[in-house]
Amino acid sequence: MNRLAYLLAGTIATVIQTGPAWANAVYVSNEKDNTVTVVDSNTMEVTKTINVGQRPRGITISHDGKHLYVCASDDDTVEIIDTATHEIIGSLPSGPDPELFVLSPDGKTLYVANEDDNLVTVIDVEKKRVITEIPVGVEPEGMGISPDGKTMVNTSETTNMAHFIDTSSHEIVANVLVDSRPRFAEFTPDGSQVWISAEIGGTVSVIDNASREVVEKVTFEIQGLRSEAIQPVGVRISADGKKAYVALGPANRVAVVNTETYEVEKYILVGQRVWQLAFTPDGKHLISTNGLSNDITFIDTATDEPIKSVTVGALPWGVTVAPN
Amino acid sequence: MDMKSTVPNTLLFFFACFFLLVNAPEPMAQQKPAAKPVTEIRIGYLRAYEPQLALSVLDIPPEDEGVAGANVAINDNNTTGSFLGQSFSLDVVQTKLDEDVVPVFREMLARGEKYVLTDISASQLLSIADLARENGVLLFNVGSTDDVLREQECRSNVFHTAPTRTMLADGLAQYLVWKQWRTWVLLYGSHEPDQLYADAIRRAAKRFGAKIVEERLYEDTGTARRTDSGVVQVQRQMPVFTQNLPAHDVVIVADESEVFGSYVPYRTWDPRPVAGTAGLIASSWHPASEQWGGSQIQGRFEKATGRRMLSKDMQAWTAVRILGDAATRTNSNDTAKIEAFIKDEKFSLAAFKGQKVGFRRWNWQLRQPIFLGDGRGVVSTSPQEGFLHQFSELDTLGVDQPETACKLN
Numbered sequence: 257m258n259r260l261a262y263l264l265a266g267t268i269a270t271v272i273q274t275g276p277a278w279a280n281a282v283y284v285s286n287e288k289d290n291t292v293t294v295v296d297s298n299t300m301e302v303t304k305t306i307n308v309g310q311r312p313r314g315i316t317i318s319h320d321g322k323h324l325y326v327c328a329s330d331d332d333t334v335e336i337i338d339t340a341t342h343e344i345i346g347s348l349p350s351g352p353d354p355e356l357f358v359l360s361p362d363g364k365t366l367y368v369a370n371e372d373d374n375l376v377t378v379i380d381v382e383k384k385r386v387i388t389e390i391p392v393g394v395e396p397e398g399m400g401i402s403p404d405g406k407t408m409v410n411t412s413e414t415t416n417m418a419h420f421i422d423t424s425s426h427e428i429v430a431n432v433l434v435d436s437r438p439r440f441a442e443f444t445p446d447g448s449q450v451w452i453s454a455e456i457g458g459t460v461s462v463i464d465n466a467s468r469e470v471v472e473k474v475t476f477e478i479q480g481l482r483s484e485a486i487q488p489v490g491v492r493i494s495a496d497g498k499k500a501y502v503a504l505g506p507a508n509r510v511a512v513v514n515t516e517t518y519e520v521e522k523y524i525l526v527g528q529r530v531w532q533l534a535f536t537p538d539g540k541h542l543i544s545t546n547g548l549s550n551d552i553t554f555i556d557t558a559t560d561e562p563i564k565s566v567t568v569g570a571l572p573w574g575v576t577v578a579p580n
Numbered sequence: 581m582d583m584k585s586t587v588p589n590t591l592l593f594f595f596a597c598f599f600l601l602v603n604a605p606e607p608m609a610q611q612k613p614a615a616k617p618v619t620e621i622r623i624g625y626l627r628a629y630e631p632q633l634a635l636s637v638l639d640i641p642p643e644d645e646g647v648a649g650a651n652v653a654i655n656d657n658n659t660t661g662s663f664l665g666q667s668f669s670l671d672v673v674q675t676k677l678d679e680d681v682v683p684v685f686r687e688m689l690a691r692g693e694k695y696v697l698t699d700i701s702a703s704q705l706l707s708i709a710d711l712a713r714e715n716g717v718l719l720f721n722v723g724s725t726d727d728v729l730r731e732q733e734c735r736s737n738v739f740h741t742a743p744t745r746t747m748l749a750d751g752l753a754q755y756l757v758w759k760q761w762r763t764w765v766l767l768y769g770s771h772e773p774d775q776l777y778a779d780a781i782r783r784a785a786k787r788f789g790a791k792i793v794e795e796r797l798y799e800d801t802g803t804a805r806r807t808d809s810g811v812v813q814v815q816r817q818m819p820v821f822t823q824n825l826p827a828h829d830v831v832i833v834a835d836e837s838e839v840f841g842s843y844v845p846y847r848t849w850d851p852r853p854v855a856g857t858a859g860l861i862a863s864s865w866h867p868a869s870e871q872w873g874g875s876q877i878q879g880r881f882e883k884a885t886g887r888r889m890l891s892k893d894m895q896a897w898t899a900v901r902i903l904g905d906a907a908t909r910t911n912s913n914d915t916a917k918i919e920a921f922i923k924d925e926k927f928s929l930a931a932f933k934g935q936k937v938g939f940r941r942w943n944w945q946l947r948q949p950i951f952l953g954d955g956r957g958v959v960s961t962s963p964q965e966g967f968l969h970q971f972s973e974l975d976t977l978g979v980d981q982p983e984t985a986c987k988l989n
């Protein structure tokens with residue numbers, strides 16, 4: 257029965273992908289003016305601006321696309337927005353100063369990094385209650401979850417570690433040292449590796465999820481740019497696992513990394529202080545938030561060329577795209 | 581815990597409860613695997629302290645200035661250390677200003693201290709630097725801005741997280757030049773630190789193409805700083821002191837001793853902005869900086885101490901974090917390993933300043949951005965855009981390698 261459903265779903269997905277491009281809503285959190293900008297992924301135009309809580313940063317969407325979750329950092333809460341009405345319909349007890357979070361693959365659990373309290377808060381999304389709090393290193397920030405949902409990785413910015421957490425026991429099972437100020441954790445689609453960006457260290461550490469050891473370190477070099485300006489933050493890996501995109505902060509570029517050779521194949525010039533990244537569900541476009549130029553850039557992932565920049569709110573921080 | 585084992589689940593549950601109860605009081609009970617032996621890393625803190633006055637009561641240094649920053653870093657190190665079986669502690673020793681620090685330092689040596697932060701004068705530091713080296717002790721100067729400690733009197737075992745006066749003056753000068761405020765007058769005090777600060781300003785003017793059109797010395801004739809009708813006199817004195825100056829864009833004040841400098845803003849003869857040790861001030865940190873994750877450390881500091889974080893707190897925090905990072909990454913408390921790690925070309929640390937900080941290998945001065953702020957907020961940070969350097973733009977601040985007088989042995 258399950259198998260049949262799976263096959264059916266697969267067929268439907270194929271049909272959709274061969275059809276016309278799907279219009280998806282792109283949601284951008286604007287840290288400075290307390291808004292979320294909604295952009296149409298097809299027309300690449302702003303369709304709506306939603307007023308939210310103070311200092312919105314981390315942003316993600318439920319797997320059914322109905323609810324948007326936004327970290328309102330200065331309000332110490334995660335707001336829930338109904339994507340049909342664009343109204344704030346509730347909040348989640350995130351603990352103080354939530355910055356980034358990750359939703360479990362089954363959509364039931366939200367893992368939130370609380371920067372001020374050296375904690376990861378685990379929230380039952382449906383019941384809107386805290387399941388547990390996990391003590392981690394100083395200034396927890398990056399949050400990644402394995403595709404099977406069994407392992408969650410949190411990075412702590414001052415401790416400089418990636419903490420591997422077993423999602424069933426809520427216990428840390430490994431601590432892996434990475435370079436200075438780790439900002440983001442992203443699993444490869446097959447779950448075999450976690451990529452950790454280090455903003456001040458200027459590198460991305462590739463950790464093997466079986467041995468929990470750093471197996472590769474991606475470095476960046478841009479001619480005419482001093483090394484201090486290269487500050488890796490957001491990381492996204494293509495669905496086929498072949499390319500990793502790394503936002504390089506004040507270097508104003510997104511690096512395209514070959515996941516087999518770990519070499520940078522291209523630097524895509526986007527806007528100023530590029531922070532976070534998101535793919536459209538069809539994987540054809542990557543969207544970057546460019547904090548200082550107050551815009552987002554659509555990148556064509558076939559050519560890795562920027563297509564269009566769209567002005568959003570003040571200090572765009574995070575981005576998420578509605579599923580099909 | 582293997583839930584698929586043949587042991588009945590109820591029994592396992594009891595075991596689990598028992599385990600939790602036994603372990604609950606331990607703060608880091610959850611962080612497994614943690615059954616490693618704990619390595620102790622003790623850090624000494626030698627300071628010369630006496631209560632000081634300031635022209636504004638708001639500027640009186642808090643008694644725990646510097647030490648509070650070190651303590652916050654010890655906590656940060658211990659959170660990290662809990663994952664690796666490392667435990668950090670601070671041993672604070674206090675003497676008076678200008679007191680002989682050798683006896684207390686010998687006591688610290690006898691206690692086995694291998695890493696010592698110092699917040700003492702340059703001459704006090706030089707009285708123990710070689711003794712420290714003979715005993716394999718690394719010193720971290722968190723208090724003195726004297727350039728001489730990084731130049732003629734540099735030492736291979738003395739690291740400096742405090743910026744130098746030349747770094748501060750260059751950071752300020754770059755901003756004033758960027759503003760096209762290139763014509764300065766210099767008002768300086770009569771004490772040695774004031775003169776040294778004035779020297780750094782003169783050097784910066786030459787370096788970045790500003791012009792000092794006149795200098796005036798303000799002699800300290802000895803005065804009570806907080807008299808009831810003092811402001812009335814000050815309002816008359818300062819305009820007169822700044823009368824008949826040639827045309828200028830900015831008034832630079834060099835008065836580290838707090839004799840007259842804070843009285844200059846808003847009281848000059850000509851309406852001009854004031855910078856230096858009053859007005860727009862260059863420093864290694866600003867209590868209102870929230871950029872680059874700064875709100876995190878500021879929040880943590882305020883929660884721990886009940887006051888805002890000052891430059892000396894940041895300098896001490898940075899020194900303790902450097903040791904913490906070295907101990908963590910070498911997984912050791914071995915002095916030789918830690919020294920080698922810190923002295924490595926690639927060493928860098930995140931310090932809430934927008935880019936990595938690290939040591940100049942020719943004199944062990946921490947290269948770092950400089951904040952420019954007034955009493956309320958951050959105005960800018962240097963290096964400014966356009967001041968280029970072949971190696972690191974941070975080396976446009978202070979004495980650079982080609983000019984250094986330091987010869988490390």
